[in-house]
Amino acid sequence: MPGKPRTLRPAHLGALADSASAYEKRRGSARQRGYTVEWDRAAAAFKCEHPLCLGCKAVGRVTIATVVDHAEPHRGDMVQFWDRGQWQSACKWHHDVVKQHLERLFASGSIGVDDLGLDSAAAQGVS
Numbered sequence: 001m002p003g004k005p006r007t008l009r010p011a012h013l014g015a016l017a018d019s020a021s022a023y024e025k026r027r028g029s030a031r032q033r034g035y036t037v038e039w040d041r042a043a044a045a046f047k048c049e050h051p052l053c054l055g056c057k058a059v060g061r062v063t064i065a066t067v068v069d070h071a072e073p074h075r076g077d078m079v080q081f082w083d084r085g086q087w088q089s090a091c092k093w094h095h096d097v098v099k100q101h102l103e104r105l106f107a108s109g110s111i112g113v114d115d116l117g118l119d120s121a122a123a124q125g126v127s
Contacts, residue, residue, distance in 0.1 A: 043068040046087055055094035055118030065089030069099055071116045073106075094118050098126045 046068050056063035069090045074080040090099065102123055105111045115122035 042082075042084075043087075046084070047089055050089040052089065053091035053094055053118070054088045055098055055123055056091055058119035058124055063091045066092050067095040069095050069118070071118075072113050073103060088118055090118055094123075098123050101126050 047065050051065060053061075053063040053065045067090045069088050070081065071086045071088050072080065074086070080086060098118060099116075102111065102116050102120075105122065106113070106116055111122050114120065117123065
């Protein structure tokens with residue numbers, strides 16, 4: 001049975017692992033980005049107050065939230081980071097798949113900040 005053809009990456013680009021490692025170094029660790037013990041406590045309290053995934057709830061499913069997400073990306077702004085009005089409860093799928101798609105659309109200017117909520121029409125359109 002034929003296998004997948006080899007993928008060639010130009011030598012001057014280096015290995016994929018090298019570029020991912022460089023990105024992680026620039027980005028900093030989660031703790032360096034503000035996700036400290038205080039965040040862990042605040043997020044746990046928020047999930048107690050809002051135990052269901054906002055995205056699932058919007059489409060009639062009941063799923064326990066495992067992540068607290070910032071609706072609008074805070075980009076290191078600690079005032080925005082701690083703005084509880086920007087927090088939303090999410091399941092792993094809505095955080096890792098739907099929200100990432102919404103953030104790409106937002107970065108390209110295709111949607112506005114109001115569409116970043118997991119209960120928005122834009123989020124419900126992601127399958």
